[in-house]
Amino acid sequence: MKKVYLAATMMLLAATALHAQDDSMRKLREETAKKIKNGEKDTTGRLWKKGATFNLMFNQGSLTNWAAGGDKLSLSLLGTLNVFANYKKDRHSWDNNLDLAYGYVNTTSLGTRKNDDRIDFTSKYGYDIGNHWYLSGLFNLRTQFTDGYLYPADTTPELVSRFFAPAYIVLSPGVDYMPNKEFSLFMSPITARWVVVMDDSLSARGAYGVDTGKHVKSEFGAFITATWNKEILKNVTYKTKLELFSNYKKNPQNIDVFWTNVLSMKVNKWLSANVSLDMIYDDDVKEFENTKTGVMGPRLQIKQVLGIGLTAKF
Incomplete structure (x- = not known):
């Protein structure tokens, strides 16, 4: 009889253990399923990577009884905004970037003048x-x-540009080499580019290479653009973009260049210092006179800005 009781007790304990094990396995499966669902939601939410950086730079200088001379007061204000929205799924990628900049400088001798003005939008699709x-x-x-x-x-100031005068529009199929998230090299042997001058007075002068009285000039050629964005030191970031265009229709050996560089040094969460350097060479912009020969022609255009101010990231 004792053997029967012992066997019954052992069977009861085994059944209880099996039930507890089944219950534990069921809970584990439920928790795992929840994690998988949450992971799927997180992955879906990360298809788009979006953000923006806003900078407001302010410079001020003053002179009092300064023997070497100079402006008594100079003020400058520059605002920049960079917005990006990048999509990535499987082999497909779609990168969108908008750079905006606007600045004014005021001095006692020269008055108020614009010292920066830029709208630059790029959209690029890629298939891996x-x-x-x-x-x-x-x-x-x-x-x-x-x-x-x-x-x-x-003489009085001379109007040389305004909104969409000029505007440069590029439409380009090609190949893109992106070994990492920091660098991109895009190359295209068949690129269409349009130079737009919507102002009547500027188009009447044939500004920016458009035919006299026309508002749009179409070009066809080769296009290369390289971008690099990297934190080269702690809290120091360097961003550069170089664009090269050769017009097959006219003087293809004279390559148009647009090169912009920004060095950002972060002081703390809100304060930063920026140094920017832009260089442009456009063979069709013959607005510059050689002081020795008096001949009008293209020149290398250089713009440099140094400032410290507020930075906000979103």
Whole structure:
């Protein structure tokens, strides 16, 4: 009889253990399923990576009884905004970037003048074909917000640019080499570019290479653009973009260059210092006079800005 009781007790304990094990396994499966669902939601939410950086730079200088001379007061204010929205899923990627900048400088001798003005939008689609290479298509628009002037020493200011005068529009299929998230090299042997001058007075002068009285000039050629964005030191970031275009229709050996560089040094969460350097060479912009020969022609255009101010990231 004792043997029967012992066997019954052992069977009861085994059944209880099996039930507890089944219950534990069921809970484990439920928790795992929840984690998988949450992971799927997180992955879906990360298809888009979006953000923005806003900088407001302010410079001020003053002189009192300064024997070496100079302006008594100078003030400058520059605002920049960079917005990006990048999509990535499987082999497909779609990168969108908008750069905006606008600045004014005021001095006691020269008055108020614009010292920066830029609208630059780029949208690029890519299909991964392996080994960091993508079949891509690129769209780029570059123009400005407000009127721009030249200030001759002895005459009134001369209007030389305004919104969509000029505007540069690029539509380009090609290949894109992206070995990492920091660097991109896009190349296209068949690129369409349009130079737009919507202002009547500027188009009547044939500004920016458009035919006299026309508002749009179409070009066809080869296009290369390289971008690099990297934190080179702790709290020090360098961003550069170089664009090269050769017009097959006219003087293909004279390559148009647009190169922008920004060095950002973060002081703390809100304060930063920026140094920017832009260089442009456009063979069709013959607005510059050689002081020795008196001949008008293209020149290398250089713009440099240094400032410290507020930074906000979103």
